[in-house]
Structure formats: C-alpha cells, structure tokens
Amino acid sequence: MNVEMQSAGSSTDEIDFQEVPTFESEVPNRISGFPFPFRDDVYRYSTNVEPALQLVQTEAGSWGDRIIDIDSNYLEELNLRETVLRLDPTRLQVMSHMRPAAWDAITTVLPQMAATYPDIMKFERQGNQCRWQNGLQDIDLEFTVGADETLPEGPLHFLGSQIQDDIVLMDQREGSLWLDAGLVTFAADWSVGFDVGMRFLEIHGPVPRVHEERIITRAHQFLLRLQPGEQYRRTNWTMTVDRRLDTSTETYPEWGKDRTLVVDDPTLPDRLHLRVEVQHLIKLPATGALLFLVRTYLASLREIATVPEWRTRLGKVLEELPSDMAEYKGIDRYRNAAAHWLQGGD
Amino acid sequence: MTAIPVAMRPRVSKQMILEVVDVRDLSPKVRSFSFASISGQQLPAFVPGSHIVVELGSKSNSYSLTGSGQYPDAYTISVALAPEGNGGSKAMHQLQVGDSIKVSYPRSAFAPVASARHHLFIAAGIGITPILSHARAAEELGRSSSLMYVFRPTSGVHLQECRSIYGTTLTEYTDRESFNSSLRSALLNQPIGTHLYVCGPAGFMSSVLRLAEEMGWPTERLHSEHFEADVQGPGKNFQVTLAQSGQTITVPGTKSLLEALEGIGISVPNMCRKGVCGECAVPVLKGRVEHRDLYLTDEEKALHETVMCCVSRAQEQELELDL
Numbered sequence: 139m140n141v142e143m144q145s146a147g148s149s150t151d152e153i154d155f156q157e158v159p160t161f162e163s164e165v166p167n168r169i170s171g172f173p174f175p176f177r178d179d180v181y182r183y184s185t186n187v188e189p190a191l192q193l194v195q196t197e198a199g200s201w202g203d204r205i206i207d208i209d210s211n212y213l214e215e216l217n218l219r220e221t222v223l224r225l226d227p228t229r230l231q232v233m234s235h236m237r238p239a240a241w242d243a244i245t246t247v248l249p250q251m252a253a254t255y256p257d258i259m260k261f262e263r264q265g266n267q268c269r270w271q272n273g274l275q276d277i278d279l280e281f282t283v284g285a286d287e288t289l290p291e292g293p294l295h296f297l298g299s300q301i302q303d304d305i306v307l308m309d310q311r312e313g314s315l316w317l318d319a320g321l322v323t324f325a326a327d328w329s330v331g332f333d334v335g336m337r338f339l340e341i342h343g344p345v346p347r348v349h350e351e352r353i354i355t356r357a358h359q360f361l362l363r364l365q366p367g368e369q370y371r372r373t374n375w376t377m378t379v380d381r382r383l384d385t386s387t388e389t390y391p392e393w394g395k396d397r398t399l400v401v402d403d404p405t406l407p408d409r410l411h412l413r414v415e416v417q418h419l420i421k422l423p424a425t426g427a428l429l430f431l432v433r434t435y436l437a438s439l440r441e442i443a444t445v446p447e448w449r450t451r452l453g454k455v456l457e458e459l460p461s462d463m464a465e466y467k468g469i470d471r472y473r474n475a476a477a478h479w480l481q482g483g484d
Numbered sequence: 485m486t487a488i489p490v491a492m493r494p495r496v497s498k499q500m501i502l503e504v505v506d507v508r509d510l511s512p513k514v515r516s517f518s519f520a521s522i523s524g525q526q527l528p529a530f531v532p533g534s535h536i537v538v539e540l541g542s543k544s545n546s547y548s549l550t551g552s553g554q555y556p557d558a559y560t561i562s563v564a565l566a567p568e569g570n571g572g573s574k575a576m577h578q579l580q581v582g583d584s585i586k587v588s589y590p591r592s593a594f595a596p597v598a599s600a601r602h603h604l605f606i607a608a609g610i611g612i613t614p615i616l617s618h619a620r621a622a623e624e625l626g627r628s629s630s631l632m633y634v635f636r637p638t639s640g641v642h643l644q645e646c647r648s649i650y651g652t653t654l655t656e657y658t659d660r661e662s663f664n665s666s667l668r669s670a671l672l673n674q675p676i677g678t679h680l681y682v683c684g685p686a687g688f689m690s691s692v693l694r695l696a697e698e699m700g701w702p703t704e705r706l707h708s709e710h711f712e713a714d715v716q717g718p719g720k721n722f723q724v725t726l727a728q729s730g731q732t733i734t735v736p737g738t739k740s741l742l743e744a745l746e747g748i749g750i751s752v753p754n755m756c757r758k759g760v761c762g763e764c765a766v767p768v769l770k771g772r773v774e775h776r777d778l779y780l781t782d783e784e785k786a787l788h789e790t791v792m793c794c795v796s797r798a799q800e801q802e803l804e805l806d807l
Contacts, residue, residue, distance in 0.1 A: 184762065235599040263555075311599065360778065366534070367528055421589075
C-alpha cells in the first residue's frame with residue numbers, strides 16, 4: 139500500500155513537500171529494507187547488542203541507518219494501533235513516576251525523526267515550548283514539555299501515534315531496570331499489562347537456555363551501565379501466521395489456533411511470516427530512563443524465498459533449531475513444514 | 485566533593501568543545517563557570533546529579549553540573565580551589581570568558597529515584613553542587629523535596645539559589661553540632677517512601693549514612709555522590725606478543741587492547757566495545773588477564789584462555805595472543 143499524501147495541499151506553506159519520498163510498491167520495499175536477522179545457518183540466543191545507526195548490507199538491500207524507520211505501512215499500522223488501543227486500553231501503561239520519562243522520550247525521538255525525514259517532518263523547541271509537524275499525517279501541533287494536557291492523549295500515546303514502533307520505558311533504580319511504562323500493541327505473544335511494574339530479570343524468567351548462559355544477566359548489566367544519550371540496538375525474531383501485528387497474549391484466542399491450522403494449509407508459504415523485531419535501546423538524556431523501541435517487520439516465506447540466500451538460510455535455521463527454543467517461540471507446530479518448503483519441498 | 489581523583493577518573497570517550505561564556509566568584513575560593521556551544525547548538529539534557537569530565541591541558545577532572553539538566557542553554561559547574569590537589573582546580577581558575585574547553589558528555593552517577601515519594605537532600609560545603617541540580621529538577625518537575633545545607637558562616641555557596649527554591653523551608657546550619665542534633669529528628673520524621681541524597685566531605689557523608697542505617701533506613705533509599713572508578717578507566721602499560729606474526733606491541737594505559745590492535749592494522753570483530761557482547765574474544769596463549777568484562781564466566785576468567793580485548797588488560801607485564 140502506498141502512503142498517500144492526502145493532506146499535502148493543506149499545509150504546504152509550512153513544509154516543503156516537493157521531496158516527499160515516493161514509497162514504492164509494497165513488496166520490493168518490504169524486502170529490500172527487511173532486517174534479515176541470521177548471520178549463520180544456526181541460531182542461538184546471544185547478547186547481540188551493537189551500536190545503533192550502523193547500516194547493514196543484506197543480499198536484498200540494506201537496513202539500520204536510522205532509529206525511526208517509516209515505510210509504506212505507516213498509516214495502516216498507526217490506524218491499527220489506534221484500533222487495538224480503543225478495544226483494549228490496557229495496552230497503554232504509564233506509572234505516574236514515568237511521566238517525565240515519557241516526555242523525555244518525545245523530546246528525544248521526535249527531533250531524530252525530523253532529522254531523518256526533513257522534507258516531511260519538523261521539530262522545533264524553545265524552552266519547554268515545542269512545535270511538531272508531520273506531513274504524513276497532516277499534523278501541525280504545539281505542546282509544552284511536562285504539560286500532559288497539551289497533547290490530546292498524553293505524551294506516550296501521542297508518541298505511539300507518530301512511530302510504527304512499540305514503546306517500552308524502563309526505570310532504573312535499586313540496581314535493576316523496571317518496566318514501568320509502555321505502549322505495546324504489536325507484541326509477539328506477551329502482554330504489557332501483565333509485565334508492567336516487573337523487573338527486567340523477572341520478565342525474562344521464562345526464556346529457555348538464556349539463564350544457564352547468563353545472557354539475560356549480561357544484557358541487564360550492560361543496560362544498567364549505559365550512559366545517557368547512548369543508543370544501541372539488537373534484533374529478535376519469531377514467526378507469525380498471516381500479516382498479523384497484534385499477537386499479544388490478550389488476543390491469543392484469535393490467532394493461537396492458526397498455528398496448528400496452517401501446517402496442512404497449501405497456502406502456508408504465503409500465510410507464514412518471518413517476524414523480525416529491530417529493538418532500539420536508548421538511554422534517555424534528561425531522566426536516565428531506558429527507552430526500548432520495538433519495530434516489527436513481517437515477510438512471508440514466499441517473499442523471503444525471492445532472495446535465494448535467505449531461503450536457504452532460514453530453512454536451515456528452522457530445521458536445526460532445538461525444540462525448547464522452537465516451543466518457546468511458538469513455532470514448533472509448523473517449523474518443519476516451513477523448513478521443508480524453504481528447502482525445495484512442495 | 486566535586487572532583488574525582490585523577491587515578492579514578494572515567495575514560496572520556498565522547499567529548500565536545502565548548503566555550504566559556506560566564507565566570508563568577510561565588511566565594512573567595514569557589515568560582516563558577518558556564519560553558520555553551522560555540523556553534524549555538526542546544527546542549528544535551530542531563531540527568532539531575534550528573535557530572536562532566538573537563539579536560540584542560542594534561543589534567544582531567546570531573547565536576548558536578550549545577551543546573552536541573554532539563555533543557556540546558558549552558559553547562560554550569562562550581563570549582564573550589566584545592567591548593568593540595570593535582571593542579572586541575574588551579575588550571576580551571578585561570579579560565580576566562582571566550583576560552584574553549586574540551587568536556588565529556590554528561591555522565592549520570594547520582595540519579596534521582598523517580599518513584600520516591602519525597603527527596604531529602606543533605607549537602608555540606610561544596611557538596612551543594614550536585615544537590616543544587618537535584619533541587620532545581622525537583623522544583624521544575626513538581627517533585628516533593630526538602631534540603632538541609634551545612635556550610636561555614638562565610639562560605640554558603642549557592643545559598644541564594646537554595647533559598648529561592650525552598651524559601652523558609654530551607655534548613656541552614658553553620659556548625660556541625662546544630663546539624664547533628666536536627667539530623668536525628670529529620671531522619672525520624674520523613675514521609676514513608678522518602679529517599680535521602682547526601683553529598684559533602686567523605687566523613688560527613690559516612691556519618692549521615694551510618695545514622696540513617698542505625699535508624700532503620702533501607703540502604704536502597706540512601707544515595708551518596710560516590711566518585712567510583714569506571715570499569716573502562718585507564719590501566720597500566722603492558723606488552724603484547726602476537727604469536728602468528730611474532731610482532732610485539734605496547735598497549736599504553738590510556739588505550740584498550742582492541743584500540744592498540746586496530747592501531748597496527750589488526751581488526752578484531754567487535755560490537756559493543758563494552759565487554760558485554762562477546763564479539764571481540766581473543767585467545768590467550770601466555771600470561772594472566774586482568775578481566776574487566778561481563779561476558780566471561782568466573783570459571784572462564786580463571787582459565788586465562790580468553791581476553792575480551794575491548795576492555796580487559798594484562799595482570800602482569802605481558803600477554804601472548806593467538807593472533
């Protein structure tokens with residue numbers, strides 16, 4: 139779907155729209171910028187964290203030179219987020235002490251976004267007075283940092299209406315990170331309403347293997363040591379049936395059964411999607427809170443197969459993946475069928 | 485206590501060049517300096533209680549920023565002249581408006597606890613500097629706080645700013661006896677959920693903290709400005725032999741092993757450069773490693789078979805690597 143500049147005519151006096159990126163048709167865009175996560179034919183958990191903003195070349199194109207990535211699904215995904223939130227307001231959680239951190243996230247992310255897309259977005263700030271213009275949504279808005287009433291739905295909801303990423307804010311105290319705020323509508327089988335108020339190490343309790351290998355404790359130590367202004371990233375992956383972004387625990391009854399039904403479905407290569415998250419970890423400058431941005435990308439097996447190297451590699455990874463990891467990722471029912479197809483089967 | 489001893493100072497990786505835009509005397513010994521961007525750019529915000537590392541000639545020292553940090557036009561520090569110090573404060577006192585200076589990005593090591601119900605700030609002498617940052621931020625963010633300030637009769641640095649924030653609720657002490665007698669009752673009479681923040685001479689801080697613990701304060705609610713060594717701080721020089729090529733290089737104390745290897749054109753795969761991700765492991769053939777990483781297990785560290793070359797160093801003079 140192309141992003142349409144429905145509103146471009148109304149506020150051209152403020153922003154020059156001549157350089158609006160013309161989003162190409164969906165499929166080439168999705169694959170050329172797809173953050174294919176596998177460096178090897180075997181996948182194991184690791185503390186795979188690296189500095190943000192480094193371009194990664196892939197067999198199909200590249201990704202990674204920006205923190206906020208806008209693509210052709212922008213308006214569609216933001217509309218979906220609003221729908222999910224309307225049906226289930228618990229997807230937005232802000233403990234009261236996190237309000238300054240939510241504002242810190244806004245004043246950190248919006249300027250970055252404007253710098254990445256200077257032709258369609260603009261952020262200005264004088265003291266606590268800010269002005270935000272977003273040509274993709276025809277927004278021209280003034281607000282005051284710290285004054286929640288100056289943004290229609292409060293700061294975290296507003297930020298979530300501007301970026302495709304899910305947002306998590308972690309407070310740092312008592313030598314731990316605490317998930318104390320978040321706007322998460324596109325979770326990969328977890329629930330922000332369940333996790334809010336929990337410590338980082340508690341949240342990761344159920345992940346298999348990572349404790350013996352101390353991966354989570356190392357990641358925790360790393361995050362605790364980040365200094366304000368530092369920005370890192372990692373990728374994570376799973377699979378999802380159909381182009382479904384909202385696979386939260388709350389909606390499990392809607393999507394859980396598809397994981398079994400898809401196995402014998404002849405359209406499996408079109409329905410089954412590799413789901414990759416690019417997670418940015420940003421230590422916010424004014425509060426020291428940790429901002430997690432989780433941007434979710436989906437590509438069907440058939441789309442993956444358009445890149446021969448990816449087809450082979452994903453097939454090998456799925457075939458080799460130990461059963462406890464496959465089970466935790468929720469892909470154990472269909473991963474053999476997927477590997478079989480990728481490796482040239484019917 | 486605003487200066488970090490040179491031996492413990494953190495490595496300054498990310499720096500900016502700023503211009504001195506204001507110099508003023510706060511007392512006969514304490515002078516305040518403000519730095520702003522030469523190009524007129526906005527400076528990064530900082531967490532209340534943060535410090536910057538100022539590099540001046542061959543000296544580097546850390547100083548607490550006194551602003552709230554929320555949207556700084558300038559970074560302001562207060563420097564007490566320390567005649568017995570390493571000369572850093574003397575050099576600082578020579579600075580004049582218009583001079584440019586190299587400073588680190590702000591580093592947070594004394595952050596407020598956002599979930600605290602109340603913040604009890606206690607400062608003695610020049611220890612007021614990070615506390616003033618906290619007090620200003622608490623006022624701007626509408627957080628509940630109170631301040632007890634101990635100073636010598638003639639040297640109440642930043643007293644006017646403190647009075648303008650707290651008005652009549654500021655409690656001032658010009659002798660230790662009156663402070664000591666009211667500290668006990670202050671520690672007994674705080675709202676539940678109060679966090680205490682103290683900065684001042686080491687003896688002062690430890691007596692405040694000891695009394696608070698005796699009176700049942702949980703240690704998680706007690707915060708002091710401690711100038712601790714950075715895990716990536718400088719080390720000693722050591723020699724490295726590269727077994728495959730027979731080359732020998734010296735790693736200076738100011739550089740990491742990884743940087744030294746890169747310096748002679750040997751690239752080692754690396755990602756985080758902070759001793760966490762495990763990418764830059766290099767096999768060790770001889771010598772004992774001073775492990776500074778978070779990647780290897782204790783058992784692995786005891787074997788001295790691997791060095792995470794981005795942060796770790798040699799315990800003794802030499803290491804031989806399988807490179």
